[in-house]
Amino acid sequence: MQLLEGKVAAKHIKQNLKEDIDLLKKKGLVPNLRVVIVGNSPASLAYVNMVRKSFNKEGVNADVLKLDESISEDQFISELEKLNNDNKVSGILIQLPLPKQINTSKIIKLINPNKDVDGFHPLNAGKLLIGEDTFIPCTPYGMIKMLEEYDIDIEGKNAVVLGRSNIVGKPISLLLMEKNATVTICHSRTKNIKEIASKADILVAAIGKHNFVDESMVKEGAIVLDVGIHVVDGKLKGDVDFENVKNKVSYITPVPGGVGTTTIAMLMYNTVKACKLINKTN
Template identity: 55%
Template structure:
């Protein structure tokens, strides 16, 4: 058995075509969705991500504003910039590209963004709403993962989902979203004992730890759905947290790296921005 590919690139392309139509519909009501991205410093990976976001916005017809700030910016100055954008009626979504310099509190930055413009879905108010199943902006990568599963018509309800990793950006929220879809969820992490025993129980295995090819065939149950959120550069090549070549012959579905979860993250960011604009239309 060779696993079927969960192709994020294809689904992202399909969703972006629909988003383009949604943006055109909003434009007919004189509403142009606006996304502001704040980039602090010269981190090469961040610059690459931001360029990809700008390009995606342009293709969808979303008004995109890039605000570059030096590494020397103070926390007070950055928070003042966010406050200005909170009151800018042409901006529907605000995103501060992480990581930011160590002298600035990441939590203070996240909490400064108005919840109704928090298209990254990280504000404590939006996280709380996600926990209780209320309508809110969902964190983009976990949102993308669940959309991929639904698109492939993989039944989530009643399945045992095992999440490897507990970050605030992916691990914790993806588990919560799967719970909201009626899965039984187990979280595992660096302190988990008998990790392999738990991953072998997973009907749906989500791996998000940032360790290249950490999960192999021996860690996966026959016929499991395997979603690899990891992106690691090894010898100039991008690989995931899952050893794709060994796992693909054991899983029923698997995401490739690159071309799996990655393209969905930016797509769900655009979707959240359009959703925010729709609320003011």
């Protein structure tokens, strides 16, 4: 079994970005992410601090726009408009969930699609679906980069994705298919999920249940990507029972230190892409 380490892929992604960041710098441009947080979630603030540290090391900015929990939808939209129109802001990331007075689906459609580093705007989601250049959601995009980093061939493989969320399940299915995998998407209503999973060459666990995937669900020699993040007894754990499956698989992402780490690198990638896009440089 070999670990698929997020930091190894992330290092490579950042190295490849260096040239772009330097070129932008010569033009007086610094990629700049603005993370919008409503309320005082310590987890969100801690996450942004981690993102900022990681970005700053590479010469990319990341700032927080902290809004009050009681902000009205109109006020929120007015703040978003400012970010949309501010040439100094390259990428906008809105931390979800939003409080209930704000319609999330409406807000996502109001993000400038050229600053949509999450790839959640339907225009960007549609480009992903039809195979055009777009902002690819960071978590699934990072997973593809991880497979590439470790020279894992995707073409012709049977891939099984557990979970059909807009953020992970659907986009990773499309990306794996784009790379010529044969993809099966399983979810809560799938009847024979264990049997299907156990035939996967590449298994993506994004179902949001701690220890959902055990030895009986993985094929001998499978490649396992674990998207789950759960706090169990004060420790971060995934959707996969790591100890139980580790001797059966050929490759597996640890939690923490796997998919989550590449996600942050892809957020930087998308922020640099947005900076180039809104300043029309290549």
